[in-house]
Amino acid sequence: MYALLATAAEPAAVELQLWDDGGSPASDVRKVAAASLAGAVRATEREHRPRWVWDRAQHWYPGLLAAGTRVERCHDLALCQAILLHSQFTAGTGYRQRARALPPEDLPPAAGPDTAQGSLFDQPARNAGWGLDAVAAELAAQKTAIASSTHPARLSLLTTAESAGALVAAEMQNEGIPWRTDLHRRLLDELLGTEPPDHARPPKLEALAVELRAALDAPALNPDSPQDLMRALHRAGIDAKSTRSWELQEYQHRAIGPLLAYRKLSRLFTTNGWAWLDQWVRAGRFHPEYLVGGVVSGRWASRGGGAMQIPKQIRGAAVADPGFKLVVADAAQLEPRVLAALAQDSAMAAAGRDKDLYAGIAAQGFGGERAMAKVALLGAIYGSTSGESGRLMPQLTRMYPRAVGFVEEAARAGERGEQVSTHLGRSTPPVSEQWRAGQRSSTADEQRRAESAARSRGRFTRNFVVQGTAAEWACCWLAELRRRLRALAPEPALLPDRALAPAGGAPAGTAITTRPELVFFLHDEVMVHCPDALVGAVTEIVHESSRVATRLLFGRIPLEFPVNVTVVDSYADAK
C-alpha cells in the first residue's frame, strides 16, 4: 500500500492518493487544504498504514511533526533518485533517461498548522512542485529500475533504509538533543570568564592574547591572523612552516604555551560559545538539521550548529531530562569490520571474534601492540603510504591478503577512472571529463599532476567502498532501532506538543514526551533519550538492531558487529 503525496497546481493545496501494491490507479483521492494536511495524513496512516511517497521527506515531514503527526514508512523520491542515477547496479536499466527532474530543493517547509494563513506570495516555489502524476511516474520508474537492476534485493534494501533515514532525521531534528543552557554557561564562565558585552573577547582569552603579545614582543599582534602570527613567530626565532598546533608543540619558547591555550579557548568561544547557545538552543534542546546522504559516501552531513563536531569539551551540557537517561551506543570498529565482511576475510573475522578487533589483530601479528594494529588497519582503509602505517602495510598484507587486496582493487579501479560501489549499490560519481583529459596529458609536469590526481582518486575510491558500506550498516541499524522503539512505545507523543505548549509553561529541559526518542546520530553512534523505566529494554533493542542490520546487509556471516552501550545522565560520561 502506497500513499502518494504531492503538491497540486494551486499553492497551499496538496493531494493524497492511495495505491495498492499492484500499482492500480487511485482508489481513494483526497484533496485537502494544506492546513488540514496533518489531519488527513493521520487518518490515512491509522486506516491503511501506507508507505508515503513524496518528493522529499525533508519538505513534508517537519511540518507534519510540528502538527503532531508521525509517519510510519516512506519512500523518498529525491534520496532514492540520487542513489539510482549513479548506481552501477542500474547502469543497464535505462533509468537515467526516465528519471524526472526533481522540484527545486528550496521549496518552503510544507503544511504546518500555520501555512494556510500565509499569503500566496510566501510560497512561490510551490507551483513548481510535483503533481500526483509526476510522483506516480517517478515512483514507477524507480521501482522498475530496482527490479531490473543487477542486485534488486540490495537496492531495495538501500532505498528503503535511506528513506527510513529521512524519517529519523526529521524526527531527531524535531526532537532535538537535550541541552542544559545553564550548564553550558557555567562551563563557559569557568573556561573563558564572564561573558563580555557585544561579543567582545572574553577575559581569559584577552589575558592570553596580552601574554602572547608580550612573549613575542609584538604589541599589535592579532592572534587570530595566521599571517600576522607567522611573521611574529619568525621574528621571535621560531621558524615553523605553519602555525598548526601540533607543529608548534615541538618548539621550546615561552610564547608557545599561551598560544596553544589561546587557540583552544578561541575555538570554544567562536564555535561553541554564547553566540552558539543563542543561535541553536531553544527550550532546552539543540536542533541541528540533518542532511541524509549528504556525503558522497552516503554518510549524513548536518547543517547548523556543527552537530557532527560537538567537542568533548561541552558534552557535559547534553544532559537527560529528570526521569530520563541518555542511552549512548556506538558500533565498535565499524569500518574495519565492514572491510572484513566485504572481503570475506575469515582471518580478519577471526581476529574480530572478541569485542576488540584491533586487539585481536595485534595478538595475531603485531606482538600484542593494539595501537600498532589500529594504525596499520586504518592506514589500509585510508590509503596511507608513508609514516608508521605505511611501514606496517607489508605485514598487514601478509596477514590479511583478502582484506588488503579488496581495498587495493578499489584503489586501482579509482585510479583508472572507474566507478566503485558499496555493498548495497551506492556508487561514486563518474569522473569528470576534465579529470579524464588530465590523464591524457603529455608534458612531464602535467603527467606528474595527473598521476597525483589518479592516486588521490584511488584513495577516495578505496575509502568509499568501506566508509559507504559502513554508512549503509549504520542506516539499517538506525532504521531497525526506530522501528523497534516505535513498537516498544506505540503511543504517539501528543502530550502537549512542544510547539503548542503555552508560553511560560514547562521550563526549559522539562520532560515533555514519555517515550524513548532517537535524538542524535553520528556515523557509528546513536543517542536515545530514554525514560528510566525503559533503559533495559532500549539497551536490548540497540544490540538486537545491530544484529538485524548485519543480517540484512551481509546475511549469515561468521562476524559480529558489537555495539558499546553506555547509560548516562550526561553525554560527557559516555564511552
Added chain:
DNA sequence: GCACTGAGCGCG
C-alpha cells in the same frame, strides 16, 4: 558590501 578560498581545528 558580497562571494569565495585557505588556514586551522572540531568530529567520526
Added chain:
DNA sequence: AAAGCGCGCTCAGTGC
C-alpha cells in the same frame, strides 16, 4: 607521531 578518508564552521584575506 602528526602522513592517509569523509565532513562543517569560523576567521582572515582577497577579488570584485
